[in-house]
Amino acid sequence: MNRAPDVLILGAGIGGTALGALLAHQGLDVCILERNAFVGGRCASYRKEGFTIDVFVHMFGRCEKGPFGEILRRAGRPDAIRWWHASPESKPVFFMDEEPFPYPDPSFSSREEIGQVYRAFGLSDEDVRAFFRIWDAIDSMPYEKTFDLDETPYSHWLRQFTNHKTLLALEHQRVLLFSVVTSREASAGEMIRTIQNAQRDANVGYPKGGCSAIPEAFCAIVRECGGRVELERPVRRILVENGKAVGVALEDGTEIRARMVVSNMGIKETMLRFVGKEHLPSEYADRIASLSTGKLVEETPMGMIYLKIALDRPVIEAPLILRNVREGAFEGLMEVMQAMAEDKPPAGYKGINSFIPVPSNMDPDLAPPGRQLVNFYGLAPVASADWDAWVRYHLGYLFSLYPEVRDHLMWYDFSTLSRINKFSGRFQPDIIGIVQSVGQTGRKRPDPVTPVENLFLVGADVGRDNIGTELAAESALRVSELILKS
Numbered sequence: 284m285n286r287a288p289d290v291l292i293l294g295a296g297i298g299g300t301a302l303g304a305l306l307a308h309q310g311l312d313v314c315i316l317e318r319n320a321f322v323g324g325r326c327a328s329y330r331k332e333g334f335t336i337d338v339f340v341h342m343f344g345r346c347e348k349g350p351f352g353e354i355l356r357r358a359g360r361p362d363a364i365r366w367w368h369a370s371p372e373s374k375p376v377f378f379m380d381e382e383p384f385p386y387p388d389p390s391f392s393s394r395e396e397i398g399q400v401y402r403a404f405g406l407s408d409e410d411v412r413a414f415f416r417i418w419d420a421i422d423s424m425p426y427e428k429t430f431d432l433d434e435t436p437y438s439h440w441l442r443q444f445t446n447h448k449t450l451l452a453l454e455h456q457r458v459l460l461f462s463v464v465t466s467r468e469a470s471a472g473e474m475i476r477t478i479q480n481a482q483r484d485a486n487v488g489y490p491k492g493g494c495s496a497i498p499e500a501f502c503a504i505v506r507e508c509g510g511r512v513e514l515e516r517p518v519r520r521i522l523v524e525n526g527k528a529v530g531v532a533l534e535d536g537t538e539i540r541a542r543m544v545v546s547n548m549g550i551k552e553t554m555l556r557f558v559g560k561e562h563l564p565s566e567y568a569d570r571i572a573s574l575s576t577g578k579l580v581e582e583t584p585m586g587m588i589y590l591k592i593a594l595d596r597p598v599i600e601a602p603l604i605l606r607n608v609r610e611g612a613f614e615g616l617m618e619v620m621q622a623m624a625e626d627k628p629p630a631g632y633k634g635i636n637s638f639i640p641v642p643s644n645m646d647p648d649l650a651p652p653g654r655q656l657v658n659f660y661g662l663a664p665v666a667s668a669d670w671d672a673w674v675r676y677h678l679g680y681l682f683s684l685y686p687e688v689r690d691h692l693m694w695y696d697f698s699t700l701s702r703i704n705k706f707s708g709r710f711q712p713d714i715i716g717i718v719q720s721v722g723q724t725g726r727k728r729p730d731p732v733t734p735v736e737n738l739f740l741v742g743a744d745v746g747r748d749n750i751g752t753e754l755a756a757e758s759a760l761r762v763s764e765l766i767l768k769s
Contacts, residue, residue, distance in 0.1 A: 293316055339589060344487055528738035545741050581711065586623070594655040638659075
């Protein structure tokens, strides 16, 4: 390396690459160091036999109307990412048992269609009105008032509107889909702000080129502006001298100096592993150590398995399939939880809900001509002695929904949280990071400014009011402003 950059960014996830694009566009000399041979973190893709395959299973809530679009506009490249969105000819399908409905999201459905779906769950007209009272209360709440609810669990806030178990379960499912945290843990204030953003924009979509198109677009901006993105450059420690971050030492012994250091490696990992408690006030170190990735990650055997299925011809017409059951969801979940604890798949598929994007229906270039790519995830242990058994179990469920998939299956890949954890370098096999729970949102959300001078944080751990990757992107917008002011 020939020069010390203005800003050294550690990690080429969404937060790090987005921040790099914003700062490089403003004329700062930016260098991004990534420990892996690819960019994107949890938003990475890879190529195999002409298919472009996402590591995780993603859809995106706001797309060009949210943080991604704002980053590209500020960086002078508003059209650097192209998006698929639903249309009358290409709409997601929501199955209630075996009966198809429009998916109850304002991105795809009218208020009347959404009410029809909720009635299909067996809800009375009064219960449906209760749902819309929740919807309208969220939609109309002033932004500043939401902060009064940051210390209130979302499940508690909901009970002023309804005690109907099905309606509460559906809201719980929405919280899990948005933030991978239970409604009992989720902060009502944060959930309301997040839902407000999603409902206002009503812009669910998927990037053309696959998930990696997002970080790759940001990296292209960094390079166009004279910055660097260096892969397979793992950090051993952040160098701190006289209370200031001055650079990093890499695993190979190389030292790189910089005016400012920004970490996209996770707040707990950054401060406790790469900086060290000896450089931190004890109260701050204790606070960082107490931050939670959620009870589902830390206190249950629950993990995920992510299947990516190559078919020799198109079998599924819809771009996205979601399925719920009218009865048995709770009992079925309990059976799966017990099965995960025993590391033995259950005998049946009672009560299983599903989320199945078909990326090649959104972007045909993600599969070779005449082929189809299907993504599917399901519950599985964090670690297993027999992953093949869990793969067979979930493939069997998919075959039960779409029997033709079995006949046209070419091959499949799968990833798990434990495998993804190996390349993420995080302490926990988490999906998002520090969860948006009571005590960790709003004014108590971790701060991107650290007690170590010239050391900042970026990524979902310090993001606000958004979902997953957009949570990370939001943080980049705020951190770029902090750095440019400094």
